[in-house]
Every structure is written in C-alpha cells, then in structure tokens.
Amino acid sequence: MSSLTNMAKHPTISLIKSSTTLKELKQIHTQLLVHGTLNNPHFHGQFIATVALHNPTNLPYSNHLIHHSLHYPNLFTLNSMIRAHSKTTTPHKSFFFYNIILNSPNNLSPDNYTFNFLVRTCAQLMLHVTSSSVHAAVIKHGFEHDPHVQSGLIFMYAEMGCLKSCHQVFGRVQNPDLVCQTAMLHACAKCGDVGFARKVFDEMPHRDFVAWNAMVAGYAQCGRSREALELFHLMQMEGVEVNEVSIVSVLSACTHLGALDQGRWAHAYVERNKLRLTVTLGTALLDMYAKCGNIGKAMEVFWGMKEKNVYTWSSAIGGLAINGLGRESVELFSLMKKDGVHPNEVTFISVLKGCSVVGMVEEGRNHFDSMRNLYGIEPQLEHYGLMVDLYGRAGHLEEALSFINSMPLKPHAGAWSALLHACRMYKNKEIGEFASRKIVELEANNDGAYVLLSNIYADHKNWEGVSNLRHKMKIVGVKKLPGCSVIEVDGEVHEFIVGDKSHPRYDEIELKIEEISRCVRLAGYVALTSNVLFDIEEEEKENALGRHSEKVAIAFGLISLKEGVPIRVVMNLRMCWDCHDVAKMVSKFYHREIIVRDRNRFHHFKDGECSCKGYW
C-alpha cells in the first residue's frame, strides 16, 4: 500500500475526501486519532489538505494540525496549503509553506503544482516585485515550459493588469493547449482587450465549456452585456454544457441591463436543471433581483442561502440601500457582524449608501469612523464621496464642504460632484459655483459640473448665468452625456437615447407622450423647466423635457406592456425632477406601477407617490 495510486483508493482516503463540512471532518479526526490511523503520513496529509481545500475559513484548523503534527508535511500537503492560502485575504501566508518546501530537511523541492499555486498567490497580492521573483524561481527550477505553470503566469500577469507580459508569456508557448488559450482569452478580456480575447476564442481549434464560460464572462465583466447574452444563446444552440458559472455571467449581464425577465429565466433554469446554488451563484441571483427592483425576491434568495460570504452580505446591504430601505440595510450590517463575517471596503460603500438614502447622518459618520478604528480599513475616495453625499442630501452643506476640506486625500471630482448635487437639491448658488469650479479644475470636460450649475442658475431664473455657461461649454468643447433608458419587453431589451427617433414604434410613442402631457396638464401640472439646460422658449423647453429618455421609455412601456404589468426602466443618469413628477402622475392616472433605476438608486412609483419621498 505504498504507491500513491493505491493510496488514493484506500477507504480512509476516500472517507476523508468525501466529507464536506468542518464538523464532519473534526468527527473523522477524532475517530482516526482513536484508531491511531493518523500516524500514517498519507492519511494525515490528506486530512490537512481536505480541511484546507474545502473552505478557506477552515485554514486556521489546518494550520493548527500542521503545527501540532509529529510528521513532517509532505509536498502534497504543502502544495495544498499554498493553494488554499492563495484564495484567502492573507495570500502572503502561502510563502510560509513555500519556504518549508525550500528548506526541507528531507529534500523536498517545489514541483509544477507548487508554482501553479504560488503564481495565483502573486496574482492575489498584486505586487510586482514578488511576481518577478516568483517568475524567476519558475525559470530557476525549470518549469518555464510547463503548460500549467505557463497558464498560471498568464493569469498572474492578467490580474496585475500587465497585458504585455501576458502576450510575452503566451508568445513563448510553443503549442498552447486549451487551458493556456483559455487563460490568454481571459487575460485579454480582463485587461480590457475583449476584441483580442474574441480572436483567441475564435481561433481555438477546440473549445470546451470553460472556454465558452470565460468568453461570456469576459463580455459581461467589461459591460458588454448584450454580447454576453448573445454568446450565451449561441453556446446553448451549439449544445455546450451550461453550468452554474455560465449562469453567474448571464445574471451579471441581466443585472447591468436591468433585464428582469431574462434574469428570472436564468433563475428558472437553475431550478429546472438542478444546478448547485453556490455562494457565487446565489449572490449573483440576489444581486440581479435587487438591482432589477425586486428587493423582496432578492431577500428571499438571501435568507434561503446556506452559505453567505462578504460578497453576499455586501450585495444584500447595497440592494436594500438602493431600493430606499436604508434602515433595513444598516440592520442587516449589524446581523452580518454578529454572524462573524468581516466587512470589507465594498461593504462600507453599501452601508454608507444605506445611511445616505434615509438621511442617517450620525449613524453614517459612526460607521465611517469604525472603518479605520475597528476594522483597519483605510477609507478610499469613494467612501469620502459618500460621506459628502450623506451630509449634502441631509442639507448640511457647510459640513459637507468642511468635510471635503479636511480630507487626507486630494478630493476627487466625485466628492465635489456629490456636493454640487446637494447644492442643486437645496438651490445653493454660492457653494454650487465653488464646487462646479473645483470639478472643472480637476476634469475640464466634466459635463455634470456645467449642467448642474446651469440648473441652479435656472432655478434662480438667472438666464444670463445659464447663457454664459452654454458659451463656455462650447469653447471648452464639453458635451452633455446623452440620457439613455432601457426597458425590457417580452425578453427583448429596447434602448432609447435622447433625441433618437429610430425606434420602429416611435410614432405611437410620440402620440402616447402627447396623451400623457394632456392628462398631467389637466391635473394642474406645470413642467419644471429648470431641468432644461438652456434658456429657450418655455414651450420649447417643455417639449425638450417631454423627450427625456426616461419619459420615452415609460411611454413605450405603456403602449407595449399588458395592463397591470409594472414598467421597469433602467437609466444612465440621475432621473430629472420633472420626469419624476410626471412618473408619479402617470402611476396614478394609468394605474400602473413604474420602477425606475437611475444612476443612484430606485424610484418605485405607485398611486401617485414615489418610494424615495422626494429624497434622492
């Protein structure tokens, strides 16, 4: 029973490998100790490796077993420990085990597994110096031409954003195999060159389901959601195996498009085909529901998940926040901490958003302070921006300004923009002008700086100010980002860009918009024309407002969706106040629920009211 092949079939090895939970493994450990079986180094090694491989949270237990063992760990065990640590938030610990291999008294030496795992550690660490020395060690130990190590190196350089190095490694591979080609296509997509990724994919002589998944994910991750879904449909037509990894990318694409129907289809696919609801899949699913405006369903998925990680919690907390449930999001954050899950920087973005949408200034400030004091997380620019947003939305403009001035980092345009938005909300011209100037100093082409200030001037009927800004924008060459809204009807995503009349049903949409205008006017509605950038005639302005992309999408929803079906719109800008008022009225007149996801949050319109209660 000494050969490894025979060992693999040993019932004790099988027993250890088949256990999935730490509890089960600990029970087996006790049994093996009682029978003295753990004296066998093979069993002991397998035990430690299984504990480590199943779940990174088991790692302290694996470490404990290694340190209290009578045996010197073998290469298999040590490689397993390197691999396990490469997937944690403390990847540098892999080097501890690598050094045990290098300094081993029984002449262990690293093999291709060691290096394949070690380069993944480097990928996680993203340190150029470390990566270079590990690459040098790969060459020194003669693994430069090992296909697995080559793929690992490409992966490592991709994570670090060094596409050039990926090309160099790939160029030296004589006959790249499937795994290596997939690593390369993944690397190109990761570094933003999806075109080349697709070229690698198209030129692959054989593609398996992993290669297809990598390509679908590549499109989804760089925001080319429609292409991701198209490729996924092609994948299905070609009869390629679909697994939970494919569905994660599909869900991510649906989330970005706000395509709830297709997202629901993906959920049904998971259930129909009994795919394993992994943490990643569950998180993608809950995130899809939350960002497509169905927070009830999102939380149902969340509570149904057996295993939750920091992604899952952050996603749920953020989902509640963007749906206006700030208090609930902060409560969920408390539960997360009670559950022993350590928050990360993204979690705090979600929590601060939660505080911001309901104006919990004090609580937000406490959470912000706890980042550094309790969790050792250094706040990033985004966190500072959210704090400005928190003060600003609550109307504490002076505090927001002094907060920016006391930042230890150089304030970015985002922080000033948050302040400018608040100035717009509270019609504060002085601070608004100051913030706008600061933004333009940092980003001369920032359209928001001009548009918002122009709105503030228009609020004050300062048409000269508006006209001067218009002139300045022309000279500098700033263009207002065109508004774009999408709406899904019968599984098809329709896109409306402001001013674009190319939709085949545009004439009908136009008629509907006129009908809406008549209805809302009867109710005594007066358009909030200050949302129009320039000083044009009142009637013309109203017309320009009538053609905002969100209104066009809502009108299209009214003519194309069956009665009673909610209208769901996803847009790229913040919803304008006028469209917001009109949407409220439409929800009442047409007895239709309207859900708009804007750049910042959700607005649920029902019976003439909006869930944001005017606070956004």
Place this chain on the structure above:
DNA sequence: TTAGGGTTAG
C-alpha cells in the same frame, strides 16, 4: 490524492 472559467462598489 492538488491544475482553468464566476459574485459585491466605482
């Protein structure tokens, strides 16, 4: 007995 592709923000 270990080797690929996936989830949270901006």
